[in-house]
Amino acid sequence: MTRNYFPPVNAWTIPQDVFLRSLEEMAVDGRTGDEGVALWLGRRKDGRASISHVVGLRGPGVHRGPASLEIEPSLFNEVADLAIAHEVALVGQIHSHGVGWSTDLSPIDRTGGLLVPHYLSVVAPDYALRPETGIADCGVHVFEPGRGYRRLSQEEVADKVEVVPGGTALFLTAGQE
Numbered sequence: 700m701t702r703n704y705f706p707p708v709n710a711w712t713i714p715q716d717v718f719l720r721s722l723e724e725m726a727v728d729g730r731t732g733d734e735g736v737a738l739w740l741g742r743r744k745d746g747r748a749s750i751s752h753v754v755g756l757r758g759p760g761v762h763r764g765p766a767s768l769e770i771e772p773s774l775f776n777e778v779a780d781l782a783i784a785h786e787v788a789l790v791g792q793i794h795s796h797g798v799g800w801s802t803d804l805s806p807i808d809r810t811g812g813l814l815v816p817h818y819l820s821v822v823a824p825d826y827a828l829r830p831e832t833g834i835a836d837c838g839v840h841v842f843e844p845g846r847g848y849r850r851l852s853q854e855e856v857a858d859k860v861e862v863v864p865g866g867t868a869l870f871l872t873a874g875q876e
Contacts, residue, residue, distance in 0.1 A: 714866020
């Protein structure tokens with residue numbers, strides 16, 4: 700029997716605390732004029748991904764700049780270890796773009812990022828420095844097998860990406876300071 704490690708996902712649930720904690724994580728880098736990132740771990744079941752963990756990246760395995768973000772493969776190995784230990788999977792991420800910049804994926808985001816079926820890739824505006832930012836303010840993209848990343852329309856975001864009140868963000872870190 701073949702196991703499908705990437706079952707189809709057509710809806711995502713993000714607890715409010717996960718979303719807010721992710722903004723806080725990215726804003727640390729935004730305050731110094733650099734892009735920030737937070738990875739999202741969770742579970743896929745019955746066409747829905749439920750996000751439960753936020754992973755902050757530390758140390759020399761992540762390179763941040765005003766218009767760039769690079770994560771070394773060794774750091775993803777640590778993220779995989781965290782996912783296995785918590786019995787979850789990497790289902791998405793959120794990263795920030797600069798003040799006044801587009802929330803579309805950059806060319807490198809589209810080709811050099813994670814190319815995983817049904818992976819959610821969210822782009823927060825203004826280096827995530829506005830705490831009132833909501834999911835509707837972000838660019839929300841999904842990697843579709845055979846097609847690549849596609850930005851969801853505002854209607855699709857409202858229909859498929861639910862930020863639910865409350866929750867507790869389980870915050871993990873990968874990498875060394």
